[in-house]
Amino acid sequence: MMDFDDQDDERTLKEKVEKFQMGLICRATGETQLDDHVFIRLRQELLQEVAIANRLPDFVRRCRNNDQFWQFIKAKFPSYAERRKYIWDGFAPTFEHLEAQHRGVAIPPISEALQTFDPAHVTDIWQKALDRRLSDPDGAITAARTLLETVCKHVLDDAGETYPSNADLPKLWLLAATRLNLAPSQHQEETFKAILGGCQTIVNGLGTIRNKIGDAHGQGRNPIRxxxxxxxxxxxLAGTMASFLVSTWKEKYEGKIG
Structure with a gap:
């Protein structure tokens, strides 16, 4: 039986939609339903998501609580099977959109690398960044930087390296890269030095864009959106840089290289 009061199963937008859909199916078929406060909270949160608001079924917008949905669905279809199909079909465009957002060429390998590194924490930050790209660009940019900062700190912690508590992202990246032999100054081959220098430039840029247009700082009368x-x-970019660090860290600390 689903625990409809547990928010631990709502780490991603897709999981929120799944939970809400399941709650509606349970209500329509006489099983354990969403508590009204959970129904109202999830409905409001989903309708506020710009990326999916127009893709939600009409009955989500029309039915504001369990009782309204029950009156609607019992009058529309007499059988449980018809009700289930109607709800599944109604949410299909929402799930198709959400799944399409996570089928980019780079996303699956990045997700896999981060999952093996720290599934309890790093993956949640990565998921937050992915979920917010369309509906909350400010928050997505902030999450992107937080992802890189967190991965750098994990690498340094695992390597037994200390770092200043107020170290910014470029400093953390340089310390982690140096520990993993990824700093440009540690190499002689010009092409490789240029690539690693480009990585540092990207990291610096991520710090700059977050400071300029992310949601971490207040802005004046003409904010940059x-x-x-x-x-x-x-x-x-943040996902690519993070997975690069993770892959190198795994090779080094799993004994594949010196």
Whole structure:
């Protein structure tokens, strides 16, 4: 039986939609239903998500609580099977959109790398960055930087390296990269030095874009508002840099290289 009061199963937007859909199916078929406060909270949160609000079924917008949905669904279909199919079909466009957002070429390998590194924490930050790209670009950019900062700190902690508590992202990256032999100054081959230098430039840029247009700092009367494309770029870059660190860390600390 699903625990409809447990918010631990709502770490991603897709999981919220799944929980709400299941709650509606349970209500429509006489099983344990969502408590009204959970129904109202989830409904409001989903309707506030710009990325999916227009893709939600009409009955989500029309039915504000369990009783309204029950009156609607029992009058529309007499059988449980018809009700289930109607709800599943209604949410299909929402799930298709959410799943399409996570089928980018780079996203699955990044997700897999981060999952093996620290599934309890790092993966949650990565998921938050992915979920917010369209609906909350400010938050996605902030999450992207937090992801990189967290991965750098994990690498340094595991290596037994100390770092200043107020170290910014470029400093953390340099310390972690140096520990993993990824600093440009540690190599002689010019092409490789250029690539590693480019990584440092990307990290510096992520820090700058977050400071300029992320939601970590207040802005004046003419704030710079990031667009979803800016968030998409920041999240993809942060994910790529984070997975690069993780892959190198795994090789080094699993004894594959010296």
């Amino acid at each position: 990031p667009q979803p494309r800016h968030a998409e770029l920041a999240v993809n």
